[in-house]
Structures are given as structure tokens and as C-alpha cells.
Amino acid sequence: MSVLSLSGRVKSFVYAFAGIGFMLRTQHNAWLHAIASVGVVGVGLWLKVTPADWRWLIVAMAMVWVAETFNTAIEYVCDVVSPGYSESVKRAKDIAAGAVLLCAFAAVLTGGFTLWPYIRSIG
Numbered sequence: 836m837s838v839l840s841l842s843g844r845v846k847s848f849v850y851a852f853a854g855i856g857f858m859l860r861t862q863h864n865a866w867l868h869a870i871a872s873v874g875v876v877g878v879g880l881w882l883k884v885t886p887a888d889w890r891w892l893i894v895a896m897a898m899v900w901v902a903e904t905f906n907t908a909i910e911y912v913c914d915v916v917s918p919g920y921s922e923s924v925k926r927a928k929d930i931a932a933g934a935v936l937l938c939a940f941a942a943v944l945t946g947g948f949t950l951w952p953y954i955r956s957i958g
């Protein structure tokens with residue numbers, strides 16, 4: 836039976852941050868998400884978005900990041916399972932990429948509906 840240890844938990848965080856760091860360094864889509872996230876945070880600060888509306892923006896950004904993280908993990912597992920061409924790997928990778936796309940569409944809509952009242956009040 837494993838014992839809950841502080842050093843074990845710290846290691847888990849270190850590995851998790853290493854995974855995020857690796858994704859940020861290697862995945863071009865993650866760079867796009869980073870640019871979009873910085874843009875949303877900048878616009879949110881500029882428009883003085885309320886804490887209640889920040890919740891929507893944070894959820895919208897987080898779901899894209901989470902989808903991209905799982906997509907990257909699935910790609911790596913697929914490449915080990917089947918380094919050569921495989922119809923199932925193609926399906927798995929395409930579907931995982933589709934999940935990122937769905938989240939990105941939903942995030943654009945969520946962000947748009949959240950920020951639109953602020954943008955309208957300027958004009």
C-alpha cells in the first residue's frame with residue numbers, strides 16, 4: 836500500500852508541469868492557444884470585465900487548453916501503439932483534434948457573448 840507522502844505529491848506536480856512545458860515548447864497549436872489566451876486576458880483587463888464574467892472567459896480558455904493537452908497525450912500514445920500507418924490511429928487522432936476544434940468554437944462563442952456587452956457600451 837502506498838503512503839501519501841509530501842515528496843510524492845511534489846514529484847507529481849513537477850511531472851505535470853514538465854508535461855505542460857513540453858507541450859508549450861513542441862505543439863504549434865498550443866502557441867496559437869497561448870496567443871489567444873494572452874489576447875483575451877488583455878482585452879478583459881482593458882474592458883474592466885467583472886469577476887462574474889471573468890469566470891466565463893476562464894472556463895472558455897481552460898476547456899481549449901484541456902482539450903489540447905489531452906489531444907497531445909493521445910497523439911503520443913498513438914505513435915507508440917502504431918508507429919506505422921493505421922486506420923484506427925488516423926481515426927483516433929482526427930477525433931481528438933476534432934475535440935479541440937469543438938472546444939475552440941465553443942470558446943469563441945462564449946467569449947464573444949461575454950465580451951459583446953462591454954464592446955457595445957464603448958461604441
Ligand SMILES: Nc1ncnc2c1ncn2[C@@H]1O[C@H](COP(=O)(O)OP(=O)(O)OP(=O)(O)O)[C@@H](O)[C@H]1O
Nearest residue numbers: 864906910917918919920921922924925928929932
Ligand atoms: N500512424 C498514423 N496512421 C494514420 N494516420 C495518421 C498517423 N499519424 C498521423 N496520422 C494522420 O495525420 C494527422 C496529423 O497527425 P499528427 O500526429 O502529425 O498530428 P499533428 O499534426 O501534431 O496534429 P494536431 O494538429 O492535432 O497537433 C492525424 O490527424 C491523422 O489523420
